[in-house]
Amino acid sequence: MLNQLSVFIENKPGRLFQLTTVLAENKIDLLTLSIADTKDYGILRAITRENERAVEVLKEAGFTVSITKLIAVEVADEPGGLRDILAIFEREEMSIEYLYSYARTKEGTAIILMKVEDAEAAVRILQSCKVKLIDSLL
Amino acid sequence: MTGYILDKTETLSRGELAALQSERLQKTVRLVYDNVPVYRAKMEEKKLRPEDIRSVEDLHKLPFTTKQDLRANYPFGMFASPKEDIVRIHASSGTTGKLTVVGYTQNDLDVWTACMARSMAMAGIDRSSTVQVSYGYGLFTGGLGAHYGAERLGAAVVPTSSGNTLRQITLMKDFGVTHLCCTPSYALYIADEIRKMGLDMAEFELRGGLFGAEPWSEAMRGEIEKKLNITALDIYGLSEISGPGVAMECGCKAGSHIQEDHFIPEIVDPDTLEPLPYGQTGELVFTTITKTGQPLIRYRTRDITSLNAEPCACGRTTVRMNKVFGRSDDMLIIRGVNVFPSQIETVLIRAGGIEPHYQINVDRVNNTDVMEIEVEMTEEIFSDEVRNIEKLKQKIESMLYSMLGVTATVRLVGPNTIPRSEGKAKRINDRRTY
Numbered sequence: 320m321l322n323q324l325s326v327f328i329e330n331k332p333g334r335l336f337q338l339t340t341v342l343a344e345n346k347i348d349l350l351t352l353s354i355a356d357t358k359d360y361g362i363l364r365a366i367t368r369e370n371e372r373a374v375e376v377l378k379e380a381g382f383t384v385s386i387t388k389l390i391a392v393e394v395a396d397e398p399g400g401l402r403d404i405l406a407i408f409e410r411e412e413m414s415i416e417y418l419y420s421y422a423r424t425k426e427g428t429a430i431i432l433m434k435v436e437d438a439e440a441a442v443r444i445l446q447s448c449k450v451k452l453i454d455s456l457l
Numbered sequence: 458m459t460g461y462i463l464d465k466t467e468t469l470s471r472g473e474l475a476a477l478q479s480e481r482l483q484k485t486v487r488l489v490y491d492n493v494p495v496y497r498a499k500m501e502e503k504k505l506r507p508e509d510i511r512s513v514e515d516l517h518k519l520p521f522t523t524k525q526d527l528r529a530n531y532p533f534g535m536f537a538s539p540k541e542d543i544v545r546i547h548a549s550s551g552t553t554g555k556l557t558v559v560g561y562t563q564n565d566l567d568v569w570t571a572c573m574a575r576s577m578a579m580a581g582i583d584r585s586s587t588v589q590v591s592y593g594y595g596l597f598t599g600g601l602g603a604h605y606g607a608e609r610l611g612a613a614v615v616p617t618s619s620g621n622t623l624r625q626i627t628l629m630k631d632f633g634v635t636h637l638c639c640t641p642s643y644a645l646y647i648a649d650e651i652r653k654m655g656l657d658m659a660e661f662e663l664r665g666g667l668f669g670a671e672p673w674s675e676a677m678r679g680e681i682e683k684k685l686n687i688t689a690l691d692i693y694g695l696s697e698i699s700g701p702g703v704a705m706e707c708g709c710k711a712g713s714h715i716q717e718d719h720f721i722p723e724i725v726d727p728d729t730l731e732p733l734p735y736g737q738t739g740e741l742v743f744t745t746i747t748k749t750g751q752p753l754i755r756y757r758t759r760d761i762t763s764l765n766a767e768p769c770a771c772g773r774t775t776v777r778m779n780k781v782f783g784r785s786d787d788m789l790i791i792r793g794v795n796v797f798p799s800q801i802e803t804v805l806i807r808a809g810g811i812e813p814h815y816q817i818n819v820d821r822v823n824n825t826d827v828m829e830i831e832v833e834m835t836e837e838i839f840s841d842e843v844r845n846i847e848k849l850k851q852k853i854e855s856m857l858y859s860m861l862g863v864t865a866t867v868r869l870v871g872p873n874t875i876p877r878s879e880g881k882a883k884r885i886n887d888r889r890t891y
Contacts, residue, residue, distance in 0.1 A: 325841030328871075331871075362841055362842075362846075382871070383839045
């Protein structure tokens with residue numbers, strides 16, 4: 320499993336710019352980034368090279384931040400690669416809250432990052448199915 | 458140490474009190490008629506002469522005074538004493554227009570200090586106490602009022618004034634402060650800062666607090682008492698009448714005792730201005746009967762509350778005012794329904810994990826009033842899943858609907874984006890145009 324930052328972003332001009340400025344000024348490198356958005360606010364989800372320090376500097380800058388545990392799965396970068404993983408979830412009736420992919424990886428594979436309801440149970444089952452789990456993007 | 462009765466005047470029989478009030482009212486009416494042109498004009502308009510006022514029974518015959526009168530006679534037009542007898546001048550900030558000025562003679566400062574001392578005795582303050590005054594010192598009456606009252610009782614005063622919260626907390630802990638005086642919203646802010654600093658209330662000597670200058674709810678009292686581990690009492694006052702200490706809650710927490718030997722209270726219907734009987738809710742009106750610098754006759758406070766004349770378990774015989782429910786000028790009318798900020802505050806505290814900092818935005822869209830409450834997203838309520846946040850939003854919205862009877866939408870905003878105040882919180886942003 321690996322850590323992801325979740326940040327509350329008020330839907331107001333300049334908030335995302337402020338957040339990236341804080342990270343840039345503290346020389347924190349982003350590895351992944353995705354945003355779930357609603358009418359009034361968004362939830363920014365990101366993995367950085369230094370998550371703990373990122374939490375610290377963002378809180379200091381006045382952001383509401385939390386750390387979320389994600390499961391990272393390596394899949395074959397070919398048609399049906401993600402489907403094979405989802406088939407396991409389907410069979411085991413495990414639900415996924417959200418997922419996104421990470422592209423910058425070695426030739427022929429991709430990484431799927433997902434938040435699931437019961438992370439420990441999911442890890443156990445995925446391991447028993449010989450799925451390759453990743454603990455760090457670095 | 459629990460509260461005690463400082464002055465036997467607080468326990469006079471109702472008959473003795475009425476006799477004292479009648480005598481003092483007659484003197485005050487004569488004083489303003491002779492010295493304040495506005496009052497003479499107002500009384501002449503009603504064909505009233507000072508001798509027509511023989512007892513408190515005649516109070517209703519007298520004209521009202523409003524904040525507008527004070528502004529129109531800025532700065533010293535309401536003084537009933539020569540300028541050389543005035544020893545202090547306070548002014549309260551108006552949100553619009555001119556300041557409201559209050560001049561005090563030495564007698565008036567003595568009356569005010571006596572009322573504050575009685576109030577602080579209700580909270581158990583005595584010579585062994587250490588009192589931190591975190592109300593602003595200056596033109597606002599909170600700081601100096603609490604200061605002189607505590608000194609009169611022989612307590613040690615720590616005059617921190619407002620601001621620099623970290624230093625406030627350090628001194629509170631290091632000096633073994635037993636009682637805190639500030640606005641209830643600042644008390645909560647201090648409590649949250651203490652928690653952020655990782656300090657435990659067991660490291661403090663704090664036992665009680667006198668909180669006022671803005672309306673607050675029972676729910677907010679619960680929150681302050683729990684977080685600071687103290688007894689939180691409501692103190693009421695307004696600079697026009699004298700300052701804090703016009704009324705104060707005793708340890709029974711069942712309404713604030715009005716210092717009736719100095720200030721006669723009435724409740725009137727804010728629309729018709731007809732006096733209402735005890736128990737009914739309306740606008741609170743005061744007549745000062747011992748002040749000489751700037752006595753006020755039937756001054757409309759704009760505060761909405763009710764009076765309770767039942768004897769109190771503490772032994773005092775004075776009439777009690779219930780918690781101020783809102784202000785007649787703070788009251789919002791949303792689609793015909795009266796809404797007070799205190800009701801919204803109660804909901805937010807009950808919902809749990811939410812900062813009691815909020816802002817009410819009111820707009821008019823397609824000829825319909827639309828109310829939106831901005832609430833700050835805190836770590837306690839944050840989730841990284843949209844559906845959890847939406848669930849919380851809907852929960853608050855449905856609680857608001859059952860409390861108010863009108864729909865209000867909740868908008869979640871970033872932490873610390875709603876302005877904090879160390880004085881009175883400004884919570885309403887009414888953008889309606891008609």
